[in-house]
Amino acid sequence: MSFNSDSTGIHSRSVFNFLNPSNFFRLTAANKRNGFYPASVSDSVVKTARSFKRDKHGMPTYPDRVRHRVVRTTAYSHEENEVGVPWRKNALGTYLKYGAVRSAAADWSRYPVGTKFKIKGLPYTYIVDDYGSALVGTNTMDIYHPNLSSMRLWGNRHIEIAVIQWGDWDRTLNILAGRTQYTHTRKMYYAAKARVKSGKVARN
Numbered sequence: 001m002s003f004n005s006d007s008t009g010i011h012s013r014s015v016f017n018f019l020n021p022s023n024f025f026r027l028t029a030a031n032k033r034n035g036f037y038p039a040s041v042s043d044s045v046v047k048t049a050r051s052f053k054r055d056k057h058g059m060p061t062y063p064d065r066v067r068h069r070v071v072r073t074t075a076y077s078h079e080e081n082e083v084g085v086p087w088r089k090n091a092l093g094t095y096l097k098y099g100a101v102r103s104a105a106a107d108w109s110r111y112p113v114g115t116k117f118k119i120k121g122l123p124y125t126y127i128v129d130d131y132g133s134a135l136v137g138t139n140t141m142d143i144y145h146p147n148l149s150s151m152r153l154w155g156n157r158h159i160e161i162a163v164i165q166w167g168d169w170d171r172t173l174n175i176l177a178g179r180t181q182y183t184h185t186r187k188m189y190y191a192a193k194a195r196v197k198s199g200k201v202a203r204n
Helices: 027-036 043-049 148-154 167-179 181-199
Strands: 067-074 101-104 116-119 125-130 143-144 157-165
Touching: 043 067, 067 148, 125 148, 167 181
Parallel strands: 067 143, 101 125
Antiparallel strands: 067 157, 101 143, 116 125, 116 157
């Protein structure tokens, strides 16, 4: 099976076979030079992923103790002009980031707000400061891009990340508690609350 990258953002779907590491995105010399695309996923990370349960996209659900992960990523941009999404603002009401620190969206019951991570092969630090309804219940991370062209170039790809700092579970619950009138945020709130109650969350 070959890896099929598309540009349909958080609404995209993919099937991935962990038994064949060659399915992961492999860099060309040009990709390495431009600093846009991530490095290949390590075979050891692929091997570790086999032992965990999968989400609906076939991606592993890791315990917090595992910080090196293979994740499915999509891309989004404020230029998509989605209904209910204010111009270039994230779920915290602050501006989306695209510099040395860059914004990412995720299910906050899996990656609490403020979680920081690195993408293998790229120099940036990414921070989870946003969420999206299509991400809820999945391990997918949506990477912010400032325009539609770079969003489409990123498309839908599987990458290796290293979580360098877990976010704040208390802040996550406080924010989501005030947004339970919406289905997706309500689901995240109760899932996050259950995780915190279980004691199986990282507190750095």
